[in-house]
Amino acid sequence: MISKILHKLGVAMQRHKGIIQITQWGIVGLYLVLLIIPTFMDLPPRHAHILSNLVLFAQFIFWGIWWPFVILSMLVMGRVWCGVFCPEGALTEWTSKKFGKNKTIPRWIKWKGWPAIAFILTTLYGQLISVYDYAQAALLILGGSTIGAIIVGFFYGKENRVWCRYLCPVNGVFNLLSRLSPISFKSNTKKWANYHGEQLSNPHCPPMINIRQLHGVSSCHMCGRCAGYRDAISLQSRSVNEEIIVYGGEKDNIWQTRLLLFGMIGVAIGAFTWTVSPWFVQLKQLLANWLINHNIFWPLNATAPWWILTNYPDNNDSFNWLDGFCVTFYILGSGLIFGFGLTIIYKLLGRFLRKPNLYLYISQALIPLAAAGLFLGLTATSVKLLQYDGIILGWIKNARAIILIGAGLWSLYLGYKILRKITNNIYQFILSFCLFCFSLIPILAAWWFMFWGW
Numbered sequence: 001m002i003s004k005i006l007h008k009l010g011v012a013m014q015r016h017k018g019i020i021q022i023t024q025w026g027i028v029g030l031y032l033v034l035l036i037i038p039t040f041m042d043l044p045p046r047h048a049h050i051l052s053n054l055v056l057f058a059q060f061i062f063w064g065i066w067w068p069f070v071i072l073s074m075l076v077m078g079r080v081w082c083g084v085f086c087p088e089g090a091l092t093e094w095t096s097k098k099f100g101k102n103k104t105i106p107r108w109i110k111w112k113g114w115p116a117i118a119f120i121l122t123t124l125y126g127q128l129i130s131v132y133d134y135a136q137a138a139l140l141i142l143g144g145s146t147i148g149a150i151i152v153g154f155f156y157g158k159e160n161r162v163w164c165r166y167l168c169p170v171n172g173v174f175n176l177l178s179r180l181s182p183i184s185f186k187s188n189t190k191k192w193a194n195y196h197g198e199q200l201s202n203p204h205c206p207p208m209i210n211i212r213q214l215h216g217v218s219s220c221h222m223c224g225r226c227a228g229y230r231d232a233i234s235l236q237s238r239s240v241n242e243e244i245i246v247y248g249g250e251k252d253n254i255w256q257t258r259l260l261l262f263g264m265i266g267v268a269i270g271a272f273t274w275t276v277s278p279w280f281v282q283l284k285q286l287l288a289n290w291l292i293n294h295n296i297f298w299p300l301n302a303t304a305p306w307w308i309l310t311n312y313p314d315n316n317d318s319f320n321w322l323d324g325f326c327v328t329f330y331i332l333g334s335g336l337i338f339g340f341g342l343t344i345i346y347k348l349l350g351r352f353l354r355k356p357n358l359y360l361y362i363s364q365a366l367i368p369l370a371a372a373g374l375f376l377g378l379t380a381t382s383v384k385l386l387q388y389d390g391i392i393l394g395w396i397k398n399a400r401a402i403i404l405i406g407a408g409l410w411s412l413y414l415g416y417k418i419l420r421k422i423t424n425n426i427y428q429f430i431l432s433f434c435l436f437c438f439s440l441i442p443i444l445a446a447w448w449f450m451f452w453g454w
């Protein structure tokens with residue numbers, strides 16, 4: 001029953017491209033309105049509310065609803081956001097189709113490290129200029145990414161999404177999160193080979209995937225254009241663990257593992273916790289005292305423009321150079337500590353089980369925990385904005401605890417299944433599983449400190 005519904009849904013997406021395009025352009029319009037108009041408006045007065053002030057409304061939509069639920073949608077529907085709703089995807093593809101120069105994609109664009117580096121730098125820069133709080137900062141970061149998408153679409157590919165596949169700062173994050181999706185387009189290789197019907201030209205796949213080999217959702221944008229091709233491709237349900245347990249061992253992209261461990265776990269923890277961390281305050285006090293004792297005062301002045309460091313004197317909100325240094329140090333330090341710590345533990349595990357590449361496989365068991373962290377961190381902004389409006393969510397702490405515990409248990413289950421697949425020796429299994437459980441403790445502890453401890 002479910003498989004029939006999904007199959008029909010996939011084919012309907014293929015047949016009704018027009019509706020998808022209208023939806024995409026509608027979202028492009030909404031995105032541009034929410035991104036551009038607030039930058040021409042004054043900072044919201046203290047008594048302003050989300051529903052009475054467009055700046056606050058745009059802030060709430062972007063950071064309180066849009067981003068957390070895009071993250072959630074990856075877990076529920078795969079990358080449907082990319083293929084059906086994303087304004088940058090629509091704009092880069094449209095530019096490439098209408099005006100594209102169709103130049104050969106240079107090797108530097110195809111470098112596999114971009115998703116990790118772009119995510120880490122964008123996250124850090126967003127914190128330095130307070131992207132969640134100010135419309136200009138949001139325009140600079142989101143608008144900059146959109147202009148990048150249009151420029152890449154203009155030069156490279158014909159009707160393709162070169163930007164989305166190689167350069168989008170959240171491409172790697174979506175790639176990892178969508179591995180947990182319960183639906184995906186899949187190719188049936190037997191049906192493909194035995195197809196004797198009408199000879200059709202290959203469907204156009206915007207992220208340039210080899211659709212014959214399609215068995216996972218992580219690179220597929222779920223646009224539905226290939227559905228029904230050679231009677232072999234259809235939208236199907238699957239176990240949420242399938243892509244990690246069954247195919248996770250085949251994926252050996254070291255940069256995706258780095259993005260997960262250093263970026264989605266380490267840098268994300270740093271970026272979401274620095275505002276409430278007493279360690280951050282201690283670090284700043286220590287350095288400030290040192291500077292004063294040595295008669296060095298310039299780092300204590302907020303002289304940087306708003307596009308380098310937050311600077312809104314009218315709002316009593318300005319970062320001095322020392323703030324900027326401490327934020328950078330804290331966020332990147334958190335990325336390095338978690339990234340190297342987890343890498344070392346999983347490499348030791350691989351050595352112990354004599355599987356050097358196990359580190360790339362077992363790391364993927366952390367995806368549920370990383371997803372929960374991103375979702376909780378982003379919804380903290382929604383909760384804060386609602387609190388300013390006098391809406392107190394009394395149940396939020398319990399909901400956070402349930403999400404964290406659930407994600408932790410899911411990660412443990414994935415780790416258990418991967419290790420069971422790797423070793424039959426019960427003693428080796430127990431020891432390695434204990435080490436894996438141990439690796440989850442610092443991540444859970446960091447979120448506990450953020451929401452309960454500090």
Ligand code: SF4
Binds near residue numbers: 204223227
């Ligand atoms: S494989 Fe390509 S064409 Fe098919 S649904 Fe995915 S993104 Fe679209």
